[in-house]
Amino acid sequence: MQIIQHYVLFPNHDNGMRLYKELKALGVRATIAPTPRVASKCCGISLMVEAEDIDTINQCSKEHGIEILKIASVERDVNPHRDKYC
Amino acid sequence: MENRIYFDNGSTSWPKAPGVAEAMSELLMGGAFNINRGNYEGAYAVEGLVLDTREQLGRLFHMPDSKHVIFTPGITYSLNYFIKGLLKPGDHVIVTGIEHNAVMRPLNQMAQEGITYDAAPTDAEGNVNPEGLEALIRPHTKAVIVSHASNVCGTITPIQEIGDICKRRHLFFAVDTAQSAGTLDINMEAWGIDFLAFTGHKGLLGPQGIGGFLISEVLKEQLNPYISGGTGSQSDSFEMPENLPDKYESGTMNLPGIIGLHAALSHIEKLGLPHIHAKKLDLTRHFLEGIKELPNVRIAGRQDLQNRLAVVSLDFLTLDNAIAAFELEQRYGIMTRVGLHCSPLAHKSLGTFPQGTVRFSFSASNTAEEIDLCISGLKDLLR
Numbered sequence: 398m399q400i401i402q403h404y405v406l407f408p409n410h411d412n413g414m415r416l417y418k419e420l421k422a423l424g425v426r427a428t429i430a431p432t433p434r435v436a437s438k439c440c441g442i443s444l445m446v447e448a449e450d451i452d453t454i455n456q457c458s459k460e461h462g463i464e465i466l467k468i469a470s471v472e473r474d475v476n477p478h479r480d481k482y483c
Numbered sequence: 484m485e486n487r488i489y490f491d492n493g494s495t496s497w498p499k500a501p502g503v504a505e506a507m508s509e510l511l512m513g514g515a516f517n518i519n520r521g522n523y524e525g526a527y528a529v530e531g532l533v534l535d536t537r538e539q540l541g542r543l544f545h546m547p548d549s550k551h552v553i554f555t556p557g558i559t560y561s562l563n564y565f566i567k568g569l570l571k572p573g574d575h576v577i578v579t580g581i582e583h584n585a586v587m588r589p590l591n592q593m594a595q596e597g598i599t600y601d602a603a604p605t606d607a608e609g610n611v612n613p614e615g616l617e618a619l620i621r622p623h624t625k626a627v628i629v630s631h632a633s634n635v636c637g638t639i640t641p642i643q644e645i646g647d648i649c650k651r652r653h654l655f656f657a658v659d660t661a662q663s664a665g666t667l668d669i670n671m672e673a674w675g676i677d678f679l680a681f682t683g684h685k686g687l688l689g690p691q692g693i694g695g696f697l698i699s700e701v702l703k704e705q706l707n708p709y710i711s712g713g714t715g716s717q718s719d720s721f722e723m724p725e726n727l728p729d730k731y732e733s734g735t736m737n738l739p740g741i742i743g744l745h746a747a748l749s750h751i752e753k754l755g756l757p758h759i760h761a762k763k764l765d766l767t768r769h770f771l772e773g774i775k776e777l778p779n780v781r782i783a784g785r786q787d788l789q790n791r792l793a794v795v796s797l798d799f800l801t802l803d804n805a806i807a808a809f810e811l812e813q814r815y816g817i818m819t820r821v822g823l824h825c826s827p828l829a830h831k832s833l834g835t836f837p838q839g840t841v842r843f844s845f846s847a848s849n850t851a852e853e854i855d856l857c858i859s860g861l862k863d864l865l866r
C-alpha cells in the first residue's frame with residue numbers, strides 16, 4: 398500500500414524549530430526529521446505532519462512570521478533494494 | 484577563594500550565575516550534539532535550548548523577533564562584524580571619547596582602507612555630549628558607534644538621545660553594551676538601535692567565549708557577513724544564506740557557552756534588572772562614601788551616583804597604580820584591574836593617560852562587608 402508522508406520544509410533550522418515549538422503549544426503533532434533528499438537538495442530539518450493539520454500549520458506559520466519553503470508530500474518508500482544494482 | 488575579594492567584574496563577572504556550570508557540564512557529559520547538523524533527537528533538544536536563549540535575549544533587549552539575535556564568540560567579534568561588514572572606503576563614523584579598543588582597533592585597521600572617524604566631545608567625567616556628536620556628522624557619515632557605559636569609570640552614555648539623532652539623520656546606530664547588559668534595561672526598538680553588541684560573560688553572568696549581536700531589519704540588508712562558511716542550511720549553494728540567523732552564524736557555535744548563558748539569563752530574569760542595578764549602586768554608594776576622605780587618591784569620572792554603573796576608577800597620586808593594585812591583592816586579597824583597561828581613548832578623556840587607574844568593579848554578589856574590608860585596606864595602604 399502506498400503511504401504518503403507530509404513534510405514542512407524550511408529555509409533554515411531556526412524557522413523549523415520555531416514552528417515546532419508553536420505547534421507543540423497548540424497540541425498539533427509534528428516530528429522533526431531530516432529533509433528527504435527527494436523533496437529538497439538543501440539539507441536542513443523538516444517537520445513530519447498529518448494531512449489534516451496542514452491548514453492549521455499554514456495559519457500558525459503566518460501568525461508567527463515563520464518562513465516555510467513548502468509542504469511536500471513524499472511517498473514513504475523503505476526499499477531494501479534502493480541503490481543496489483547488482 | 485577564601486579571604487579573597489573579587490572586584491574585577493568589569494573584566495569578567497565572578498561568581499557566575501547559579502546553574503551555569505551545571506548546565507554546561509550536563510551538556511558536555513550528556514550529549515553535546517551539534518545543532519543544524521545532527522539529525523537526531525539529542526541535537527534537536529540542544530537546538531531547542533539555543534532557540535530559547537535567543538528568545539531570552541530578545542526579551543532582555545526588547546527585540547520581538549528573536550531570529551535577529553546572532554551568536555558570536557564575544558563582543559569584540561560582534562563589533563568587528565559591524566565595522567568590517569558595513570563600512571566601505573570613503574565612509575565616515577562617529578564614536579565617543581570613552582570607546583574601548585574593541586571599536587578603536589578595528590576602526591584604525593579600516594582607516595588604512597579609507598574609513599575616517601571622529602570622536603564626540605567627552606568631558607573629564609566621561610559624559611558624552613550629544614549635540615557635539617551631531618555637529619560631527621558629515622555628508623558621508625554612515626554610522627555612530629557608542630559604548631553604553633564606560634568600562635573605566637562607569638559613566639552612562641545618553642544613548643536614547645544619540646539614537647534619536649541617528650534616526651533623524653539616517654545613520655546606523657551601533658551600541659556596545661559590554662558593561663551595561665544585565666544591569667540596565669536596554670530598549671533596542673524604542674531607542675532606534677540598529678546593532679546591539681553584547682557579551683555573555685560580564686553582567687550577563689555567563690561563561691567566557693560567548694557573545695553576539697542583535698540586528699535591525701534595515702541593517703540586515705546592508706551588513707555583509709564578515710565570516711562565511713557552512714550553516715547546515717541551503718547547503719547546495721556556495722552563497723551565504725540571507726535568512727537570519729544563518730547569514731551571520733557560520734561554523735559550529737559555542738554550544739556549551741550558549742547553554743551556560745541560557746542558565747545565566749534565567750537567573751537574571753528571576754532577579755530582575757532593577758534589583759541588580761539597585762544592589763550594585765548601593766555597593767558603589769558605600770564605596771564612594773568610604774573613599775571620600777582618602778588622601779592622595781583621585782576618582783576618575785563621576786563622584787556621585789547619577790548616571791553611572793558600579794565601576795569606580797582610582798588614580799593614586801603618590802603611588803604607582805600598578806603597585807597599589809599589587810599591594811591590595813597581596814596584603815588584603817582584593818582583586819582589581821590596573822592600567823588602561825584597553826581604553827586609551829577613555830583615559831585621555833578622563834585625564835588619566837598614560838598612568839591609568841586601579842579599577843574596582845562590583846557585582847550584585849559582592850557585599851557591604853567586602854567593601855568595608857577594601858576601604859580599610861585602602862586606608863592602611865595610604866597611611
